[in-house]
Amino acid sequence: MTFVKKGFAVSALALALTAVSVPKAEAAEAQLDCEMRFSLTGWSAIYKHSEGTGKVTCENGESMNVKISAKGGGLTVGKIHIDGGKGTFSDVHKMSDVLGTYAQADASAAAGKSATAQVLTKGTVSLALAGTGEGVNLGVSFGGFTISKAD
Secondary structure, X not given: OHHHHHHHHXXXXXXXHHXXXXXXXXXXXXXXXXXXXXXXXEEEEEEEEEEEEEEEEEOOOOEEEEEEEEEEEEEEEEEEEEEEEEEEEEOOOOHHHHOEEEEEEEEEEEEXXXXXXXXXXXXXXXXXXXXXXXXXXXXXEEEEEEEEEOO
């Protein structure tokens, strides 16, 4: 009978630990909806360089001002300016997940008013960008789109 009581105590302890750890596991799986509003200005002549600023806001009320830098290369020439761009993040678990460098590739041809849409990835996090602006741009490029916390 003593064996059963010990086994029961071990089983009850295991069950209690499982019950405590389940909410943590579920919290790790929870996704956070975040979006970014941004402005971006850039130029390209084989080398592509763009800089801008933005603000990331998440559904939990957190927000963060960010700096944006896009650098890369390819067969490009042009100058662009985007105001009122919007980015939507997916697979975010905490706000800091949006920071870092995303892989970027695009093909463009525009003169005057233009629109752009891209999907960028960084590990499991994806960023869908959309914006309108003005400029002249022609080419195919690749590189990185970096989001960092503003000072």
